[in-house]
Each structure stands twice: as structure tokens, then as C-alpha cells.
Amino acid sequence: MTEVPTESDIASEAAITTETSTWKNSMKLAIRDSKTLMDALGLAPEQMAANGLAEQQFPVFVPLEFLSRMRQKDPTDPLLLQVLAQDTEMDIAQSYHQDPVGDSLVEVAPGLLHKYRGRVLMIVSGACAVHCRYCFRRHYPYNTAPKRFEDWLPSLDYIRNDSTIHEVILSGGDPLTVTDDRLAELVEHLDAIPHLARLRIHTRLPVVIPQRVDDALCRWLSATRLSKWVVLHINHANEIDGGVVDAIRRLQSCGAIVLNQAVLLRDINDSVKALSELCERLVNLGVLPYYLHQLDRVAGAQHFEVDESQGLHLVSELAKRLPGFAVPKYVVEISGEASKSPILPEHRLAFLE
Ligand code: SF4
Numbered sequence: 001m002t003e004v005p006t007e008s009d010i011a012s013e014a015a016i017t018t019e020t021s022t023w024k025n026s027m028k029l030a031i032r033d034s035k036t037l038m039d040a041l042g043l044a045p046e047q048m049a050a051n052g053l054a055e056q057q058f059p060v061f062v063p064l065e066f067l068s069r070m071r072q073k074d075p076t077d078p079l080l081l082q083v084l085a086q087d088t089e090m091d092i093a094q095s096y097h098q099d100p101v102g103d104s105l106v107e108v109a110p111g112l113l114h115k116y117r118g119r120v121l122m123i124v125s126g127a128c129a130v131h132c133r134y135c136f137r138r139h140y141p142y143n144t145a146p147k148r149f150e151d152w153l154p155s156l157d158y159i160r161n162d163s164t165i166h167e168v169i170l171s172g173g174d175p176l177t178v179t180d181d182r183l184a185e186l187v188e189h190l191d192a193i194p195h196l197a198r199l200r201i202h203t204r205l206p207v208v209i210p211q212r213v214d215d216a217l218c219r220w221l222s223a224t225r226l227s228k229w230v231v232l233h234i235n236h237a238n239e240i241d242g243g244v245v246d247a248i249r250r251l252q253s254c255g256a257i258v259l260n261q262a263v264l265l266r267d268i269n270d271s272v273k274a275l276s277e278l279c280e281r282l283v284n285l286g287v288l289p290y291y292l293h294q295l296d297r298v299a300g301a302q303h304f305e306v307d308e309s310q311g312l313h314l315v316s317e318l319a320k321r322l323p324g325f326a327v328p329k330y331v332v333e334i335s336g337e338a339s340k341s342p343i344l345p346e347h348r349l350a351f352l353e
Pocket residue numbers: 002127128129130131132135136137138172173174204233
């Protein structure tokens with residue numbers, strides 16, 4: 001399960017680094033239960049179906065920076081619905097699983113997943129700066145993933161010994177919950193592997209706590225010789241405020257190409273208006289909205305699912321309104337497949353056959 005960083009985790013991380021740590025303070029101050037979250041938004045308990053059982057299984061974690069972008073007294077707020085534990089999570093539909101994308105089948109060293117040709121993914125941290133209720137890794141056994149640098153040595157050996165690997169993806173959890181000293185050390189070792197060409201970072205931290213993109217992060221990110229790709233995860237235009245804009249600009253000024261992936265979520269972004277506003281906002285910031293994911297069928301998230309027929313309709317409407325580069329690829333991850341699978345209309349599938 002995604003780990004909640006404890007006060008002592010954060011304190012000990014802070015003790016081993018000299019960097020200014022405002023983002024760590026934000027992690028400490030994050031809201032950790034539904035009642036406090038609803039109180040902060042002026043919502044009465046009866047306005048949301050939350051009885052506490054769901055959050056016992058997957059705790060609530062919401063930084064105040066993210067909270068500040070939610071509307072007061074609005075139980076339908078699209079940011080709130082992404083993070084509030086609700087009773088519906090306890091009804092597990094049959095086709096929903098603990099490991100919907102087959103991560104456990106492709107672990108080649110502790111915390112190292114080799115799913116697709118030429119790329120490997122490192123589970124750098126089990127912690128996140130926000131807990132998204134639809135997360136496909138909400139049941140991932142993070143307790144078995146590496147914690148100290150030495151624990152990564154088998155993974156580094158694996159990468160060094162396979163010259164077909166050209167890209168390393170830092171993921172989690174959120175890899176940017178790890179201190180910059182540790183990330184710098186890891187990236188230095190990756191830099192030294194000659195056949196690696198690209199470093200990709202999958203993170204939601206620059207969105208939920210934008211001050212995470214600080215000088216210390218920019219130093220190691222700018223220094224790597226690897227081509228840098230940062231994939232953000234933003235589902236709704238309301239998530240993007242001035243702080244997020246600054247964080248994106250800083251990442252770009254470090255030489256990173258910034259992309260976004262969104263998940264299609266019922267009552268959150270399943271409308272032409274919501275998706276077109278999001279995609280347009282992103283491209284105006286120089287961020288490519290590269291994927292719109294069909295929900296991964298993870299246990300507890302079925303209330304977020306949108307029918308594929310509706311998803312196809314939304315994407316075709318986006319194509320009528322936006323330039324091609326602003327229309328994300330609509331994809332689904334199928335365990336065992338060699339890549340993400342595009343979701344295409346029937347007439348297009350017939351053409352390809
Ligand atoms: S979607 Fe990303 S940020 Fe959200 S809980 Fe999952 S890993 Fe963490």
C-alpha cells in the first residue's frame with residue numbers, strides 16, 4: 001500500500017540534508033483524514049458518503065497547497081473527489097484487482113520492473129505527496145522495495161548488464177519524496193552507465209507541492225548528461241495554479257521536456273469542457289498532454305470508471321476543437337502486453353486489420 005510518510009521519516013530525511021526543506025514542511029502539515037478535510041472545506045459529514053473504513057485501508061493524505069485549489073462548500077469539487085475516501089471503495093467489483101497492471105510479474109530485482117523493451121522502472125519510493133483514490137499502485141507491496149542506496153545495487157547491476165536498456169523511469173509512489181542528496185547519488189550512478197540515454201521521472205509532487213522544484217532538485221536534474229523527461233500527472237485544469245506554472249517553468253529551464261498524463265475519471269474530468277480546458281492549459285505551458293488513461297481496474301476504484309465508448313466520444317470531440325498535438329492518446333494498460341494499448345473506434349480498428 002502507498003506509504004504515509006511519518007513525522008520521524010520526514011524528520012530523519014531532513015536531518016541528513018542541508019537543503020532548504022519547505023516542501024518537507026508541507027508534507028508534515030498535510031491533512032491525514034477525511035473529517036479534517038471536510039471541515040477545512042466547510043462540508044458537513046452527511047454531505048459525503050465516508051465512514052472511515054476506506055481510509056483505514058488507504059489513508060487520506062492531502063497537502064494544504066492542493067487543498068487551497070478546492071472550492072469551499074462544494075462536495076462535487078473535482079480535486080476533492082480525487083482524494084476523499086468514500087464508502088464506495090469498499091464494494092470491490094469482480095474484475096477489479098490488487099495488481100491490475102501486472103507489476104508483480106515483471107519485477108526483475110527488488111523494486112525494478114522491466115515491462116517494456118528498452119525501458120526499466122525503479123520504484124524509488126513508496127511515499128506520495130497526495131493519495132489519489134484511483135491509484136493503480138494503491139495496494140503495491142512497497143515494504144519490499146529498496147529503502148537505502150545499497151538496496152539499489154542489484155538493480156544497477158541489472159541495468160549495467162543489459163545494453164538494450166536505454167531509459168530509466170524513476171517512479172513509485174512518488175520518486176521526488178526522496179531527498180535530493182539521495183536522488184543525486186542515484187542519478188550519478190545511472191549517468192555512468194554508457195548505454196543509458198534517457199531519464200524519465202513520473203511525479204505528482206510539482207503539482208501538489210510546487211515548491212518541491214527547488215534549487216537542490218534543479219542542481220542534480222540540470223547536471224545529468226541523460227536526456228530528461230518529466231511526466232506530470234494532472235487530471236483537471238483547476239490543479240494548475242501560479243505555483244504549478246512556476247514549477248513547470250523551472251523544470252523546463254533545467255532542460256527537462258515536460259509531459260502530462262491524466263486518468264479519465266467519472267465526475268472529475270469526463271466532459272469535453274474539463275478535458276479541453278486541461279489540454280489547452282497544458283500546451284499553453286509547453287506541456288504535452290501525451291496520455292489519457294482508461295482507469296486501471298484496481299480494487300476500490302470502480303466508482304471512477306468511465307465507459308470506453310464515452311472516452312472515445314470525448315477524445316473525438318477534443319480532436320475537433322484542439323490542434324493535434326493537444327489531443328492525448330487514449331490508452332489502456334493490459335497486463336502482459338508489450339506496450340500501452342490504444343483505444344480506437346471500431347471503424348479505425350477495422351481499417352487497421
Ligand atoms: S497516482 Fe501517483 S501520486 Fe497518486 S497515489 Fe498513486 S503513485 Fe501516488
